[in-house]
């Protein structure tokens with residue numbers, strides 16, 4: 001089977017909670033976020049085409065990892081490849097996780113039994129106009145994102161809900177509280193498996209659109225203020241290789 005994969009990071013200590021993992025970047029995405037750092041791999045191209053057997057070989061030779069995460073792009077766009085790699089990873093006794101923008105709940109349902117980690121990026125308060133401004137979509141799939149959150153909340157996987165905090169776009173206390181309110185309404189606090197809520201620094205230098213490249217990065221104080229206003233356990237801050245758990 002052929003998959004479209006732009007890059008593999010053999011080992012990362014920051015992409016999977018408490019596990020050294022390899023990260024596989026699937027190319028292709030159905031969003032067009034202005035702040036995207038991975039925009040160069042948003043389109044699948046033939047130069048990214050690779051036989052999955054080669055990927056399996058790379059994973060199986062890596063003795064330093066205890067987990068594997070698929071990132072992107074949007075990994076669920078290549079569901080068959082994701083399932084094939086996920087089944088292989090689990091057969092090796094490694095943990096398996098994904099990053100997702102939450103737009104593909106039906107694909108998420110098909111992968112859920114393999115997943116030990118689901119990292120869902122929430123871009124803004126779940127309102128059309130707010131989401132459209134960041135994702136570049138005229139009709140952002142909000143009901144699908146809410147459905148994915150529900151599936152993840154009801155699953156046994158570790159769930160990390162992440163927000164890249166972008167000055168002037170989604171950085172007010174009201175914005176973050178409105179996202180937390182939706183999570184609470186969906187049962188986020190009742191889940192038995194572990195969860196975290198991560199506020200991430202926006203990095204303008206590599207942003208996709210110029211409008212975003214002109215912004216400042218998120219200050220640590222902004223992230224700290226937001227974190228202290230949220231009534232959730234296990235709130236994390238991620239600021240340039242400086243993760244903090246409050």
Ligand code: SF4
Pocket residue numbers: 029030031032033035036037038039042072073074101
């Ligand atoms: S930030 Fe994520 S969801 Fe948005 S375009 Fe980039 S890869 Fe896609």
